[in-house]
Amino acid sequence: MTDAPTLLWLRRDLRLADQPALAAAIGEGAIVPVYVLDDETPKHYAMGGASRWWLHHSLASLDADLRAVGSRLILRRGKCDAVLAELATETGANRVHCIRHFEPWWRNAERAVAKRLDLICHDGNYLAPPGSITTGSGGQYKIFTPFWRALQQQMPPPAPLPKPSSIPAPAHWPRSERLNEWGLLPTKPDWSTGFGADWSPGEAGAHHKLNGFKRHAATYGETRNLPSVEGSSRLSPYLHFGEVSAAQVWHAVAGAGGSVDTFLGELGWRDYAQTVILQLPDYGSRNGRPTLDTLPWRTGPDAAADLKAWQLGRTGYPIVDAGMRQLWATGWMHNRVRMITASFLIKHLLIDWREGERWFWDCLVDADYGSNAVNWQWTAGTGIDANMFVRIMAPLVQSPKFEAGDYIRQWVPELAQVRGEAIHDPDEAGCRPAAYPPKIIGHRAARERALAAVKQAH
DNA sequence: CTTCTGTTAGT
């Protein structure tokens, strides 16, 4: 037994319960938990604005939770391998525990840290260790359904580890930077005023959300596609930042009955996205199917203006605008509406899916490299999972089909007074308020333009 | 045991 503490390197695993890296470190003596704010390692994928808002509150919550069990969170900035090496020298630590991550930049960073220090990576953020589910011939799955069938054979996941009642502290704490000086919260202007009503980042907030969801998990399959109804779990940001583990969620809801299997499938998609970025690390920027590399996406001033209209929720399609405004106001968008807005950008506006991926990356509190890339490429039809570009979603059909009226009234104030079914297409119903923009392009014309473009690509 | 080939399915 030596006095040398062990470093606990935290990233997207900001919890104390079911935290295998923490559990392993506790067995070795004193622990220095550290979060490194590192924008250099992810480069283009440095956290976006909404994620930074979440991170700020999550780190504050984690520090309080750590202090309640005799520890604290050390904050440092810089390139993670250099910062960890420096902290190891300062504290005399010779070992680092972390939970393994699969974003390509984290895989590189783990290799870089392992060159300088004794780094031990643990699995624990996914239902099964990504890469461990293989096809009959030993390869990695490319399609969701067979992957999910194979993953279910390995379920349930191991029972979650308990939260430690105390964490051994080092004799001397190294210095920590101050969270308030990191500038993670928006100031000029503060666009986050609408975030707090929906979210309380941190482990306690995650479990509060999970406990609330347990009560309606059995009807998830019937209500999840209705944006006017609170049918989804809203666990995505908590899962992304690791404030609750997938195994904890599984064990909490698996016995709920009803259509809870539909929800468990969504956890499966989360694991699936990791196997995709393991196989194709640049999936966030490169088409899974190179046949669509030649698709003539619109560029230039007109396309830029259309992109702006989409971002601001001023396309003249109520369901699209409601979704984009919910995203801007709260850092989150209902999943059905994510599909509709994404499809609209790609096919109606014929703008490169990477522009949408980037906007979601900046605006979502649950922005996740793997899930975001998989979902955008699925919608674009460029992904390794089959979905045809020529299948074009009709937003004005989706909107009544999923009863989005009240959702539109909530998020598009110009339309709040429109009654009945006219809400889905006030232009067509002849009751469009002057303050609400006309359609940016007609559905028929957009469809024909998209089909012509994909014909040209082949 | 490996490779080929036909069948089924793809939220």
Added chain:
DNA sequence: CTAACAGAA
């Protein structure tokens, strides 16, 4: 169209 599997070669 391709992935994945099962059964054949």
